[in-house]
């Protein structure tokens with residue numbers, strides 16, 4: 001059996017489809033969580049290092065396949081290395097797909113990604129317990145290389161599938177050791193020749209719902225365990241090059257200096273001020289200094305601005321405000337400034353009809369909120385009706401070992417996802 005009509009055939013392990021396998025219950029949420037917990041966890045930091053196409057990633061993939069097989073689901077990997085577990089016909093029309101990713105940022109937390117995948121299997125188990133009758137194919141997916149921790153580009157698996165990353169551009173991706181993406185895929189046992197758009201697969205998906213731990217405190221502030229995503233904020237990255245004059249830190253009079261660090265410092269404060277005024281976020285989180293000597297006035301300070309806001313107009317206001325302040329300070333301090341936009345992702349509005357349907361299924365009792373973080377769901381939303389559920393994160397901390405969701409909230413997430421899948425696939 002092939003799982004796609006586009007490109008080379010993926011690997012498919014036929015399963016029973018709609019009937020659970022003999023031999024007892026599938027692993028519980030607890031068991032699944034405990035099985036995943038040690039994979040890729042760094043002993044010293046306590047954080048996860050599940051980077052694409054590494055040994056830890058392979059172990060996560062094995063875990064996914066085992067979960068599919070334990071439930072009698074039809075397992076396949078597509079030709080972009082994304083994993084799928086199907087209840088019903090993988091070639092059927094109007095499928096309802098849920099899932100997330102299992103990879104992590106460097107020293108990431110346990111919940112970002114895995115919560116969505118584990119909750120998907122648990123929600124399917126819940127529906128079988130309820131005796132739900134499925135009228136549409138249902139799939140659980142694990143998208144490859146969502147975080148981009150190794151090759152510097154996020155959502156590689158979903159981008160390739162959606163045709164938003166060309167094979168040529170994917171082949172040019174390299175990790176810190178100079179290993180290319182195709183080399184890494186090949187070493188992990190995948191065929192990099194086969195990567196590319198998969199429009200036939202996307203055309204068979206009627207709805208994609210991704211459950212994700214919230215990466216902020218909105219739900220903590222509203223007092224809700226679960227929320228529905230409205231949109232992913234527009235997001236950009238800008239490189240600021242402040243050119244001054246290198247000189248001796250001990251002998252150069254303050255009045256004679258052209259110190260780009262000073263201009264950079266004023267720009268950081270301006271970013272904070274502009275973001276606060278607009279209710280947006282703006283961050284200088286990465287910097288490079290030349291010559292980078294403790295007793296030298298720098299010749300160059302290069303800083304990267306990351307800014308996000310609820311809508312395009314607000315983001316434009318913030319970014320132009322920061323740039324104007326930087327140019328004003330640069331002129332005053334005799335520093336030359338160039339600003340280059342390195343990347344930009346426009347706002348992603350999740351489909352209103354599906355979002356409203358989720359709200360109806362969940363009884364209208366869940367808050368609808370925007371997010372500043374990117375997701376596979378955002379990539380797929382151009383091709384497929386897409387929605388997201390968020391589970392409360394009491395501290396809002398994410399991309400850190402401190403990332404957390406309470407057990408009761410995880411259960412609430414599973415039940416909400418089960419309700420959504422039942423509402424979409426069983427009625």
Ligand SMILES: [Zn+2]
Pocket residue numbers: 101112113146212375
């Ligand atoms: Zn994630």
